[in-house]
Amino acid sequence: MPIPDSFLQRLQGVVGPKRFSTGISNLTLHSKDESFHAPHLPDAVAWPKSTGEVSQLVRICNEGKIPVTPWGAGTSLEGNPIPVKGGLVIDLQQMNKILEIREDDLQVDVQAGVVFKDLNKKLKQYGLFFPPDPGASATIGGMVANNASGIRAIKYGATKDLIQQLTVVLADGEIIRPGTLSFKTSSGLDLCRLFAGSEGILGIITEITLRLTGIPPEFLSAVVSFATAKEASSTISQIIRSGLSPAALEFIGKDAVRLINKYTEEFNFPEAPLVFVEFHGTNREGMAADLELVREICEENGASRFEAGIGRQARAKLWDARYNLHDFILREYPGLEPMAIDTAVPISKLPKIVAFAEELCKERGIIGYIFGHAGSGNIHMPMMGNPNDKATWAVLEEINHKLVAFAISLGGTATGEHGVGIGKMQYMELEHGNSLKVMKKIKKLLDPRGILNPGKMF
Amino acid sequence: MPIPDSFLQRLQGVVGPKRFSTGISNLTLHSKDESFHAPHLPDAVAWPKSTGEVSQLVRICNEGKIPVTPWGAGTSLEGNPIPVKGGLVIDLQQMNKILEIREDDLQVDVQAGVVFKDLNKKLKQYGLFFPPDPGASATIGGMVANNASGIRAIKYGATKDLIQQLTVVLADGEIIRPGTLSFKTSSGLDLCRLFAGSEGILGIITEITLRLTGIPPEFLSAVVSFATAKEASSTISQIIRSGLSPAALEFIGKDAVRLINKYTEEFNFPEAPLVFVEFHGTNREGMAADLELVREICEENGASRFEAGIGRQARAKLWDARYNLHDFILREYPGLEPMAIDTAVPISKLPKIVAFAEELCKERGIIGYIFGHAGSGNIHMPMMGNPNDKATWAVLEEINHKLVAFAISLGGTATGEHGVGIGKMQYMELEHGNSLKVMKKIKKLLDPRGILNPGKMF
Structure with missing residues (x-):
């Protein structure tokens, strides 16, 4: 049901006409995030500048039972801010x-x-x-x-x-x-x-x-290559177990390494699974000793190449490459869209889930780019496909489903960091069991008319 | 209202007669914690051995609207497990x-x-x-x-x-x-x-x-004396600000130092405010460099004595002394009881609250032993008195009240780590404002008959 005119006027009255829109271009901009989930137009967008204005907007929406979806930068990956029930989007970017x-x-x-x-x-x-x-x-x-x-x-x-x-x-x-x-x-x-x-x-x-x-005065990084994803992920698990405290411990699968080599000028890594490890601290010698321990663990696990002593600039480029990985994948497949998997497991289960993901992709003939914040058990795997090619898309969905269900069966979670949004709603009962009832009760308690970001989480 | 006999029988039926008691000695043992708050007898105590038994007990209590208070070791300091409404105490010590x-x-x-x-x-x-x-x-x-x-x-x-x-x-x-x-x-x-x-x-x-x-392989500690509490607390605030990451950063006021000297054989510190600092890590040289930075900050703040290089055994004794401080205070005043203050403030406000506490005690002629986990802004101050000496006890209560209210006015909290229990209930509105309404709603939602630890928190 669209927002009645009388309410549109009252809502516009809160922020004024310059910070309120029902124009199609603004509605379209607020109809989707960066996920593969289907867009949905809101009826209106408001750009409040204060908590007081947000309060007034929400009060009016509550009175009119109008759906309200808060909006940040629209960079979510699970449809979290898609206004699936229409209504008002409250865009907070002017706050x-x-x-x-x-x-x-x-x-x-x-x-x-x-x-x-x-x-x-x-x-x-x-x-x-x-x-x-x-x-x-x-x-x-x-x-x-x-x-x-x-x-x-x-x-x-x-x-x-x-x-x-x-x-x-x-x-x-x-x-x-x-x-x-x-x-x-x-x-x-x-x-x-x-x-x-x-x-x-x-x-x-x-x-x-x-x-x-405080910004740590010292950084120390290393890039380590392994023959197999199993060796790489076992190493990560052991580094955590050793009591070391890295600031980052990333896994990058073989296919993703190939894309980094292709789309950056600086890097030409062996085409094999990579582990990035980084320490932050105040004392270079102490960190070097920690890194030496990492080297020992890597070598025990058959690391084929251990590159330490990366300078500040190279390190920045390395992280840029890691951050741009998602873009590299998009560039590799013009016209296709990504389905991003985000799941996390207890650290000892990392080798298992990586192996499972690799096997699934191999079996179904899908290229999945496995990487992630593996030191915290968090694995991502974007897969590319054409949403209009129903058969292939269904395979991606099946892989997504199997991987998430497997993660939960290992004591893990449906989402490590992307949130539930639309994409992970279906796993809430599997993951949370009857705790879900308590979550739903709290939702009902705090939002009895169901106006706040409806159609999300559960 | 005491538990009706029929319910007593059903409750006893869950755990059997050996793990159920209505005897006065067991009731008395479960009538008070280690705080100064007035004891209150429960009607019965049960010692379940499984979650299933707890569930059965609670289900019966819910049916009969019987108060249920869970019990750990009874070491709380704010009356948290005192069964102020009687009913059943569920003692979990056999789980x-x-x-x-x-x-x-x-x-x-x-x-x-x-x-x-x-x-x-x-x-x-x-x-x-x-x-x-x-x-x-x-x-x-x-x-x-x-x-x-x-x-x-x-x-x-x-x-x-x-x-x-x-x-x-x-x-x-x-x-x-x-x-x-x-x-x-x-x-x-x-x-x-x-x-x-x-x-x-x-x-x-x-x-x-x-x-x-993982247990850190290396420890490095130092004990630093200052002429005034102001200098000591400013130093602590600056150490945190410097980006160092100590594992402990404790403040011990002058009077408390005197008691450590008196009741231990090992220590004879200058009778002046003390700061203990400790680092945990994997590399001794790195930690030594961090400690050197601490020394510089301490000296800039007029530290009169900096003792580092404390061995493993002396360190253990030091922590024992810190932990036994509460006992030393009790030993110093046979027949009197402690009123323990626990509050915490943003780290920059530490010197302010320490000065405020010192002044209050001086003004009212009360000895308050100020110490605490000052690196996290957490200050304790046990004061001794006779609860039957109404006039003095009222002064202790007034100091407690003023200190907590001052902490909250500085952006702090009524309790850093002892919990709300009975003692801090009166500050919940002051600290939480209308968030308290939401807390109360959630309580009502999850415990509609009000059986769970009634008379606590709010």
Whole structure:
């Protein structure tokens, strides 16, 4: 049901005509994220500039039972912000102020629309940074809503672990500020971590106080090649087990390595599974000793090549290549679309899931680019296909399904960092069992009219 | 209202007569924790051995609207497990099995009644440990319910940060298992962190899967004396700000130092505020360089004495002394009882709250022993008094109140690690504002008959 005119007028009245649109180009821009999920147009888009405006918008939508979907940068990979029931999209990108940097407390207050790359650029002059890095140009609000993590979660934690305080607009328009500015607390129920990762279905997060980290003065990286994915993933599992604390520990499958060689000028790796490992710290000698331990573990596992002593510039290029991998895959297959798999397992199960993924692809004749934040058990596998080629697309869907179900059977999760959105809804019961009933009850409690990002999570 | 006989019989039927008691000595043992809060007898105590038995007990209590209070080791400091409404105490100390150690995943499954010291003793042979350490002989279940943290939270996180999965008995007896064995997840609402720290008011936690850490091969500690508490606390704030990552950073006020000198044979510190700092790592040289940086910061802040190079044995004694501080205080005042203050502030506010506490005590002529996990902004201050001396006790209460209110006004929290229990209920509105309404709604949702640890938190 489209938004009635009287409500459209009231909603527009909140933000004014310049920050409100029902024009098709704006609706189209807010109809899809970066996933393979089908787009759906909202009825209207509003660009509030304050928590107060968000509150007014949500209050009106609640009155009219109008679906409300919050929007960050639209970089999600599971359809998380697609307004599948139409209604109003609240685009938070104009709430992009860094409100206060309290360097002595290692904290920053931001509006939800701040892009995390802009935040880290600004924080650099204070010698600080916010560690989670989803790769894409996500907003902090989107990262909080999806509990984004990325390559450095293994050392610094995911977004959820670094939230001090939130400002949240509830379904009835009420504004709450759960959390504390203290590092430690045992006070009351942890609402921050209930709203974080809730993908907008419980409330709209408009401001966030994040805990920051000092930029480590020293980095030390190594790139290691292995003959097989099994050897590479076993090595990763053993590095974690050894008690070392790498800041990043990435796995890149053979096919993905081939694309890095092809699309970068700098690199010409052996066409074999790669492991990137990186340490952050204050003391180069200590880190070098840690890296030496890594070398021993790699060699015991049959590493064919161990390249350490990578300079600052080469390291930056290496991470660029890692981040651009998704783009390289798209460039390799013009006209095709990716179906990205995101799943995570306990670290000892990494070799199993990698082997399972490889076998599945081989069996079905599909090229799946396996890579991921393997040090935290998180595996991605984009597969390319034409959504209109129903037969092939069905095979991709089947592989996706089998891999996620296998991950859950290993004690893992349907999604390591992309969130549930549309794509992972079907696995919620398998993963959570009767805990799902409690989640649904909480949703119903906090959003009794079901207006907040409807059609998502469950 | 006492438990009706028919219900007593049914409850006893679940666990059998040997694990059920209405005898006064057992009731008395379960009427108080280690806090100054008034005891209250339950009507009965049951010692279940399995989650199934807990479920049956809770189901019967729910039917009869009988208050149920879960019990760990009774070492809480805010009256958290005092059965203020009578009813049934479920003592989980016979659920004390370490169910499975998965060393390759750095995980352990335990029953709630496992004592954390026993767990760490067992884990030692695997080279692993569970970092949070509340000092007292708490059970893991109690630590989860109160989000215990202790000295090492600054590096390794609090209990809540290290939970993979929980088994929880809900108010109606249903058993859920929220969480995942994967390190990373973005799947669904975070029920683990909702139940953790909920002090038994939302459900009874019976089993826990914890994330573990490899025992660091190297330790490096230093003890630093300062002329004033202001200098000591400013130094701590600057060490954190510098980007160093100590595993512990403790503050011990002048009066507490005096007691350590008096009650230990090993130590004879200058009678002045002390800072303990400790690093954990794999490489001694790197850690020594970090400690050198600490020394520079300390000297810039006027440290009068910097003692590094403490051996393994002296270090152990040092931590023993720190842990025994509470006992030393009790020994110093036979016949008096402690009122322990626990509060935490953003790290830059540490000098302010320490100065405020010192002034308050001076002004009112009370000896308060200030110390705490200052690196995480967490300050404790036990004060001694006779609860029957109403006038003095009222002064202690006033100081407690002023200090907590001041901490909250600085952006801090009413409780850093002891939990809300009875003692901090009065501050919940001040600290959480209208977020408290949401907490209360969730309580009502999950425990509609109000049987779970009633009279606590809010």
